[in-house]
Amino acid sequence: MPSWKDNVDVIVHEGKISVPYSWTVGSTLSRFYCELRDNGKIWGNRCPSCGKVFVPPKIKCIDCYEDLHDWIALPGTGTVETYTVVRYEEPVLHPRKAPFVYAVIKMDGADTGLVHIIGGVDPEQVRVGMRVEAVFEAKREGNILDIKHFRPMK
Amino acid sequence: MGKRVGIIGVGQTHHAAKRLDVSGVELIAEAVTRALDDAQLTMGDIDAIVIGNMDHFENINYVDMWATDGLGSCMKPVFKVTTGGTTGTTVGACGYYHVASGLFDVVLAVGWEKNSESDTQAAIATCANPTLERDPFAGAIGPLATEYSMYMKAYGATESDSAMVAARDRNNALNNPYAHSRQAVTVEDVLNSPMLSYPVKFLDMCPRSDGSCAVIFATEEKAKKLCPKPAWVHCSVVRHDYTHFGDLEWKFMPTLERASAAAYKLAGITNPLKEFDVAELYIPCSTCGVKWMDSLWFCEHGGAPKLIRKGTFDMDGQLPINPSGGVISTNPIGATALIRVGEAAWQIMGKAGARQVPNVKKALCTGFGGCSWTDLMILGADLP
Amino acid sequence: MEKVAIIGVGFTKYDRNSPLTFAEMVFEATSKAIADAGISKDDVDNVVSASSDFWDGRTISSMAISDASNAFGKDITTVEGDGTFAALYGMMRILSGSFGVTVVCAHHKGTESSMNGITNCAFDPLVERRLGIDAVSSAALQARRYMNKYGLSEEQFALVSVKNHGNAMRNPLSLLPMEITVDDVMNSRKIADPLKLLDCSPVTDGACTLVLAAERFAKKMTTNKKRVWLKGVGHCADAFRLGDRDLADTRALKRAAKRAYAMAGIDDPRKEIDFAEVYDAFSYMEPLWLEGLGICDDGKGCEYLERGYFDYGGKLPVNASGGRLSANPVQSAGLYAMAEATLQLRGKAGKHQVRNAETALVHGINGMCGQSHCVWILGK
Numbered sequence: 001m002p003s004w005k006d007n008v009d010v011i012v013h014e015g016k017i018s019v020p021y022s023w024t025v026g027s028t029l030s031r032f033y034c035e036l037r038d039n040g041k042i043w044g045n046r047c048p049s050c051g052k053v054f055v056p057p058k059i060k061c062i063d064c065y066e067d068l069h070d071w072i073a074l075p076g077t078g079t080v081e082t083y084t085v086v087r088y089e090e091p092v093l094h095p096r097k098a099p100f101v102y103a104v105i106k107m108d109g110a111d112t113g114l115v116h117i118i119g120g121v122d123p124e125q126v127r128v129g130m131r132v133e134a135v136f137e138a139k140r141e142g143n144i145l146d147i148k149h150f151r152p153m154k
Numbered sequence: 155m156g157k158r159v160g161i162i163g164v165g166q167t168h169h170a171a172k173r174l175d176v177s178g179v180e181l182i183a184e185a186v187t188r189a190l191d192d193a194q195l196t197m198g199d200i201d202a203i204v205i206g207n208m209d210h211f212e213n214i215n216y217v218d219m220w221a222t223d224g225l226g227s228c229m230k231p232v233f234k235v236t237t238g239g240t241t242g243t244t245v246g247a248c249g250y251y252h253v254a255s256g257l258f259d260v261v262l263a264v265g266w267e268k269n270s271e272s273d274t275q276a277a278i279a280t281c282a283n284p285t286l287e288r289d290p291f292a293g294a295i296g297p298l299a300t301e302y303s304m305y306m307k308a309y310g311a312t313e314s315d316s317a318m319v320a321a322r323d324r325n326n327a328l329n330n331p332y333a334h335s336r337q338a339v340t341v342e343d344v345l346n347s348p349m350l351s352y353p354v355k356f357l358d359m360c361p362r363s364d365g366s367c368a369v370i371f372a373t374e375e376k377a378k379k380l381c382p383k384p385a386w387v388h389c390s391v392v393r394h395d396y397t398h399f400g401d402l403e404w405k406f407m408p409t410l411e412r413a414s415a416a417a418y419k420l421a422g423i424t425n426p427l428k429e430f431d432v433a434e435l436y437i438p439c440s441t442c443g444v445k446w447m448d449s450l451w452f453c454e455h456g457g458a459p460k461l462i463r464k465g466t467f468d469m470d471g472q473l474p475i476n477p478s479g480g481v482i483s484t485n486p487i488g489a490t491a492l493i494r495v496g497e498a499a500w501q502i503m504g505k506a507g508a509r510q511v512p513n514v515k516k517a518l519c520t521g522f523g524g525c526s527w528t529d530l531m532i533l534g535a536d537l538p
Numbered sequence: 539m540e541k542v543a544i545i546g547v548g549f550t551k552y553d554r555n556s557p558l559t560f561a562e563m564v565f566e567a568t569s570k571a572i573a574d575a576g577i578s579k580d581d582v583d584n585v586v587s588a589s590s591d592f593w594d595g596r597t598i599s600s601m602a603i604s605d606a607s608n609a610f611g612k613d614i615t616t617v618e619g620d621g622t623f624a625a626l627y628g629m630m631r632i633l634s635g636s637f638g639v640t641v642v643c644a645h646h647k648g649t650e651s652s653m654n655g656i657t658n659c660a661f662d663p664l665v666e667r668r669l670g671i672d673a674v675s676s677a678a679l680q681a682r683r684y685m686n687k688y689g690l691s692e693e694q695f696a697l698v699s700v701k702n703h704g705n706a707m708r709n710p711l712s713l714l715p716m717e718i719t720v721d722d723v724m725n726s727r728k729i730a731d732p733l734k735l736l737d738c739s740p741v742t743d744g745a746c747t748l749v750l751a752a753e754r755f756a757k758k759m760t761t762n763k764k765r766v767w768l769k770g771v772g773h774c775a776d777a778f779r780l781g782d783r784d785l786a787d788t789r790a791l792k793r794a795a796k797r798a799y800a801m802a803g804i805d806d807p808r809k810e811i812d813f814a815e816v817y818d819a820f821s822y823m824e825p826l827w828l829e830g831l832g833i834c835d836d837g838k839g840c841e842y843l844e845r846g847y848f849d850y851g852g853k854l855p856v857n858a859s860g861g862r863l864s865a866n867p868v869q870s871a872g873l874y875a876m877a878e879a880t881l882q883l884r885g886k887a888g889k890h891q892v893r894n895a896e897t898a899l900v901h902g903i904n905g906m907c908g909q910s911h912c913v914w915i916l917g918k
Binding site: 156177208209210214215216217218220222223227229233236237244247250251252254256257277278280281282283284389390392393394395396397412523525 | 602616626771789910
C-alpha cells in the first residue's frame with residue numbers, strides 16, 4: 001500500500017558543533033613540553049616502585065599507581081615497533097598530506113613507545129625494527145609537533 | 155536479592171574556577187588518591203571503576219579510556235556513565251549497583267569536570283534538539299528564571315526568599331575548605347547583584363568549576379571490615395521527564411516529586427522534614443532552593459517560603475540543607491551531584507569538619523540536570 | 539545468585555542514511571523487543587541506554603531517546619560505550635534486586651557523523667590527537683604489530699573478510715553480503731597499510747534493544763524456547779596510550795574472558811562454546827581476539843581460520859551473522875551481536891542458523907585498538 005512517507009521531501013540539517021576548547025596541560029606534560037620547546041630534549045619519568053620508564057611522562061605508574069618524580073633525559077633515538085602508511089586524506093586532522101607514516105617508536109632508555117610520524121624517507125622504505133631519531137622543528141611551541149618527525153638513523 | 159552497600163571513602167579536589175596546575179587526568183588522580191587515603195586503601199583493593207562527565211565540556215571521547223592513568227584503571231574493569239547534570243548521582247548509583255549486584259566487592263566511582271576548558275553555555279546548548287530547539291534555546295538560566303516567576307505569582311514567594319537560600323548556601327561554604335566560591339554574603343548583597351534573567355541575579359546562580367570527586371562503595375562484609383562507620387546506601391532512585399523542553403511541566407518539579415516519593419517509600423520515610431538530619435541537594439540556582447522544597451514533600455505546594463523565612467534549612471535549623479555550600483558555591487558539573495553523595499556520606503561518617511551537623515543518622519542527596527531530571531540517593535548510619 | 543535472561547530482542551534493519559532519526563530508530567527497536575518478549579511496556583521497570591554525545595552530535599544525547607525507549611516515569615540511566623557494557627549494567631541493576639525487567643537499548647547513526655573526526659577525539663588532546671591519528675590509522679598500527687609478532691600475512695587477514703562477507707549472504711539483515719576472494723580484498727583500495735577497504739567495516743546506522751528479566755519474571759512471562767540466559771560476563775581495560783601497550787598482546791581480553799568463563803562455569807572454552815560473535819571492525823581483529831578469548835593459542839588464530847575452523851559450517855562458527863565487517867553500527871554493534879546470539883540459541887536465526895547452538899560467546903569493545911573488552915556467555 002502506498003504511504004504518505006513515499007512522497008515526503010526529506011530534509012537534512014547540516015550542523016557543526018563548534019565549541020572553543022583550551023586544555024590545561026598540567027605540570028607533568030608541561031615540563032615535558034618545555035624541555036622539548038626550550039632544549040630540544042625528550043624526557044621520560046620512572047616509577048620508584050617498579051622502575052618502568054614512561055614516555056610521554058605520566059603522573060602515576062599504570063601498574064603501581066605510584067606518583068612518578070624521577071625525570072630522565074632520553075637520547076631521542078628509538079626503534080620502529082610498528083607503522084602504517086596512511087593513504088587517505090583528512091585535511092583538517094592530518095598534519096601532512098597522504099601518503100605519510102605513523103609509527104609506534106620504542107624509545108631508547110624507556111619502557112614504552114611514542115606514537116609519531118616517520119619522515120625524511122620514502123614511506124615504502126619504512127620497516128619494523130628500523131632505527132630512528134627525533135628531528136625537531138626549528139621554531140618550537142611546546143606541543144608534540146615540536147618533534148617534526150622521526151627519521152632513519154644514518 | 156542484592157547485597158547491602160556502604161560508602162567507605164570519599165575524596166574531592168579543592169575546587170576552583172580554573173585549575174591551571176593540573177590536566178583533566180591529574181585532576182581525577184587527585185580525587186582518587188584522596189578517596190583511597192580516606193578509606194585507607196590502595197589501588198590494589200579496588201575491584202572495578204566507573205567514571206562520568208559531560209563529553210562536550212572537555213571534548214574527550216571515551217573518557218573511561220582516556221582517564222586510565224589518573225583512574226588507576228589499567229587492567230581493571232571500567233566503563234563510563236553520563237546523564238548531563240545528573241552525571242554525578244548517575245555515577246554514584248552505578249557504583250552502588252556494581253556492588254549491590256554481587257559482581258564486585260569494592261568499587262570506585264569518579265565524577266569530574268574541567269569547565270574552564272570550554273564554553274559551558276555553548277556546550278549545554280547542544281543538548282537541545284538540533285532540528286527543532288537548538289537555535290532558539292537559551293542555556294540553563296532562562297528556564298530556571300521562568301519557573302520561579304510562575305512560582306512567585308502562584309504562591310507569593312519573593313526575590314528575598316531565594317536570596318535567603320543563596321546567602322545560606324554561600325555562607326555555609328565558608329566552613330568547607332573544598333568549596334570553589336567562599337565569600338560572606340548578605341541577603342542584600344544577593345538582591346543587589348547584577349540581574350541575569352529576571353528574577354535570577356548573579357549571586358543566585360551557581361558558578362562553573364574545575365573539580366573531581368571520588369566515592370568508594372563496598373559490600374556489607376567489606377565495609378564493616380574496612381571502615382569504622384560506613385554510610386549505608388538505603389536506596390537510589392531516578393526519574394526523568396519528557397524529551398522536548400516545550401513538553402515540560404514548569405509549575406512544580408515533577409521528577410523530584412516522583413523520585414522522592416518512590417525513594418521515601420523504599421526507605422520507609424513518612425515525614426522527611428523530621429526524619430532526615432541533613433540534606434545535600436543539587437540546587438543550581440537559589441530559586442530552586444525555594445520552589446523544589448515543596449516537591450521534596452517537606453511541605454504543601456507553596457509552603458516553602460514560610461519554612462525558609464523560619465530558618466528551617468539553616469545550619470542550626472530543623473533540617474540543615476547544603477552544609478557544604480552546595481552547588482551555588484561549587485559546580486564542576488560531572489562531579490557536582492557526586493559531591494552531594496560524598497558530602498552526605500561524610501556527614502554520616504562524622505568527617506565533615508567545620509560543616510559537620512551533629513549526630514547525622516539519615517541523609518538525603520539529589521542530582522538535577524538533563525531535561526529537568528532527578529537522581530536521588532538516601533544514606534543512613536544504620537543498615538537499611 | 540539470581541539468574542538473568544534475555545526475553546526479548548528487537549532491531550532496525552542495518553541502513554545507510556536511514557530516513558529515521560536515531561530516536562525513531564530506538565522507538566522501532568524497543569517496540570519490537572517488547573512485542574518479541576510478549577509483555578506490555580508497563581512491565582518494564584527501568585531502562586539503560588547506550589548513547590554517546592559524540593556520535594549523536596548533542597550534549598546529554600540520552601535526552602533524545604528517553605520517551606522512545608519507554609523510560610518515561612521509570613528509572614533510566616546511560617552507559618556511554620558499546621551496547622555490551624550497557625547490557626552489563628542492565629544485568630547489575632537486576633541482580634541488585636532493585637529491578638525486575640530492564641530495557642537495554644543502543645543506537646548509532648554513523649552516516650550522520652564523521653568517523654575519523656570523532657575517533658580522533660578519543661586520543662589525548664595534549665599528545666596524540668594533534669598527530670591526526672584515528673580509529674583506522676591506529677588499527678593499522680595494531681594490525682602491523684600483530685603480523686610482525688607472529689609472522690602473519692595480509693592474505694591471512696583477508697580470509698576473515700572473505701568468510702564474514704560470505705556469511706552475510708545468508709543474513710537478510712546484513713548491509714554488505716558479498717561473495718569475494720582473497721584477491722578482491724588484496725586489490726581493494728589501500729586505506730592505511732596493511733589495511734585495505736575490504737579489511738574495514740562499513741559506516742552503518744542501526745538501533746537494537748534487548749529486554750532483560752530476573753529469573754522470577756522471565757519464567758512467568760516467557761516460554762522456555764524464548765528465553766536465553768546470561769550465564770557469564772567479564773570486562774577489563776588495558777592502558778590508554780598505544781605506546782604503553784604491546785598492541786598484539788591481549789592481556790585485558792584474557793582477564794575479561796577468564797571472569798566470564800568462571801562465572802559461566804566454563805572450564806574449556808574450546809570445547810564448551812558452540813559459536814561466537816567476535817568484534818571484527820577490522821579483519822585482523824577476529825583472529826587476534828579469538829586468541830585473547832582462549833579459543834586458540836597466541837599467534838594461531840590465522841592457522842585455525844585457514845583450516846576452516848571458524849567457518850559457518852566449521853567446528854566453531856565465528857560471526858555467522860556476517861559480523862561487523864558486514865554492518866557496524868559502532869555503539870549498538872555489541873547489542874546486535876547479543877540479539878544475534880539470542881536468535882541462534884532460540885534456533886530462530888533462519889538461513890544462517892548454526893548447528894547445535896547451546897552456548898554462545900559475544901564480545902564487545904570500547905576505545906581504540908580494543909583497549910577495553912566485554913565478554914558475554916549466553917546459553918539455553
